[in-house]
Amino acid sequence: MKKAAARHPETLLAHLGRDPASHFGAVNTPVYHASTLLFDSVEAMQEAGHRRLEKGKSSYGRSGTPTTFAFEDTVAALEGGYGAVAVSSGLQAITVTLMSFATAGSHLLMPDSVYFPARRICDSLLQRLGVETTFYDPAIGAGIAELIRDNTALVYLESPGSLTFEVQDVPAIVAAAQAAGVVTAIDNTWATPLYCTPRSLGVDVVLHAATKYLVGHSDAMLGVVVCGEQHYAQLRRTSQFLGCAAAPDDVYLGLRGLRTLAVRLERHQSTALRLCAWLAERPEVDRLLYPALPGHPQHAIWQRDFRGASGLFGLTLKPCKSEAVLALVDGLDLFGIGASWGGYESLMIVTDPDSARSATRWNPPGPSLRIHAGLEHPDDLIADLEAGFARFNEINRGQATLTG
Numbered sequence: 093m094k095k096a097a098a099r100h101p102e103t104l105l106a107h108l109g110r111d112p113a114s115h116f117g118a119v120n121t122p123v124y125h126a127s128t129l130l131f132d133s134v135e136a137m138q139e140a141g142h143r144r145l146e147k148g149k150s151s152y153g154r155s156g157t158p159t160t161f162a163f164e165d166t167v168a169a170l171e172g173g174y175g176a177v178a179v180s181s182g183l184q185a186i187t188v189t190l191m192s193f194a195t196a197g198s199h200l201l202m203p204d205s206v207y208f209p210a211r212r213i214c215d216s217l218l219q220r221l222g223v224e225t226t227f228y229d230p231a232i233g234a235g236i237a238e239l240i241r242d243n244t245a246l247v248y249l250e251s252p253g254s255l256t257f258e259v260q261d262v263p264a265i266v267a268a269a270q271a272a273g274v275v276t277a278i279d280n281t282w283a284t285p286l287y288c289t290p291r292s293l294g295v296d297v298v299l300h301a302a303t304k305y306l307v308g309h310s311d312a313m314l315g316v317v318v319c320g321e322q323h324y325a326q327l328r329r330t331s332q333f334l335g336c337a338a339a340p341d342d343v344y345l346g347l348r349g350l351r352t353l354a355v356r357l358e359r360h361q362s363t364a365l366r367l368c369a370w371l372a373e374r375p376e377v378d379r380l381l382y383p384a385l386p387g388h389p390q391h392a393i394w395q396r397d398f399r400g401a402s403g404l405f406g407l408t409l410k411p412c413k414s415e416a417v418l419a420l421v422d423g424l425d426l427f428g429i430g431a432s433w434g435g436y437e438s439l440m441i442v443t444d445p446d447s448a449r450s451a452t453r454w455n456p457p458g459p460s461l462r463i464h465a466g467l468e469h470p471d472d473l474i475a476d477l478e479a480g481f482a483r484f485n486e487i488n489r490g491q492a493t494l495t496g
């Protein structure tokens with residue numbers, strides 16, 4: 093496709109990562125199942141080995157195939173990066189990013205609202221290798237400057253934060269990091285490149301749990317890291333040295349999911365807004381955690397930096413009995429109970445954000461929940477929630493006992 097930069101993201105989603113002329117006329121880039129790649133000569137094999145850190149080059153199935161490169165190039169173009177590195181999960185995208193910049197004796201800055209397994213890798217494996225991590229208040233903004241040290245290797249962001257949905261002041265944090273010459277990386281899974289492009293806000297490295305909205309159908313594990321030319325070889329080297337190969341069928345499912353991302357996200361967003369409007373009227377609800385709502389503490393930042401909101405949000409309840417919450421969630425018919433999100437189906441889980449924090453506290457009056465608004469008809473979802481609150485109130489009648 094020519095003149096890609098001038099076109100809208102919806103158009104790019106339909107056309108990037110395809111080359112029918114190279115693939116028998118097939119509309120979609122096929123799945124290449126390959127481990128061994130054969131060469132015409134010893135010299136050709138050595139040459140491929142030397143060039144395997146370059147974009148679109150491979151000497152072995154582990155360093156990628158045309159399916160991998162089609163997915164990588166598509167996400168890189170959507171995020172405004174030079175290139176992308178596909179890996180086998182979102183968590184691997186995080187670990188490849190951290191291990192590309194951390195060195196023994198260096199220091200990382202991570203938001204206190206970070207996806208919990210990212211905290212765990214800092215507090216275990218990286219700590220063991222002599223890397224120190226400071227967790228910071230996600231609302232810190234320009235104040236991050238005071239936490240940057242001479243040995244700070246990376247300022248990491250995630251916006252909005254996992255479970256609690258704080259929106260970070262990305263330009264303010266990036267400005268402080270750039271002034272100190274420190275690399276920045278962000279987890280952009282919630283917004284997808286359609287609703288936020290952090291590289292346009294100055295962030296160096298953008299990563300995704302493609303498992304979520306990019307794949308979009310709850311059937312593949314996939315991660316991807318996007319960056320400028322400056323950091324590309326470094327990220328690709330870490331990924332290849334660690335052996336982080338994305339599986340062929342899963343990168344294909346990532347490409348396939350991208351084709352419908354724009355229409356899916358529109359529906360996820362409108363349903364999330366419908367559910368929030370309904371939940372806001374419920375007497376059992378304390379607070380909704382969704383950046384698109386005017387009452388969200390960083391709503392103005394979201395309006396400034398994002399083009400939309402996806403279907404994942406949180407809420408806190410007023411003080412209530414824990415059995416009432418279980419009756420609500422366990423009895424739901426359409427909302428599944430399970431990890432992950434970004435598929436076509438609705439989910440609801442009970443969360444415990446305070447147990448995953450160290451720099452700030454999360455003390456709502458009652459329990460915290462997280463909802464993924466799927467592609468079902470919103471009226472059916474609301475009817476399911478209404479029945480859930482009826483079960484809740486049957487048990488909760490009388491004295492409130494449980495707090496957050």
Ligand SMILES: *Cc1c(COP(=O)(O)O)cnc(C)c1O
Pocket residue numbers: 181182183184207250254279281282300301302303304313314315432
């Ligand atoms: C789920 C998730 C990840 C991890 O992705 P996996 O593919 O499940 O490993 C990373 N970041 C965020 C924000 C997530 O929600």
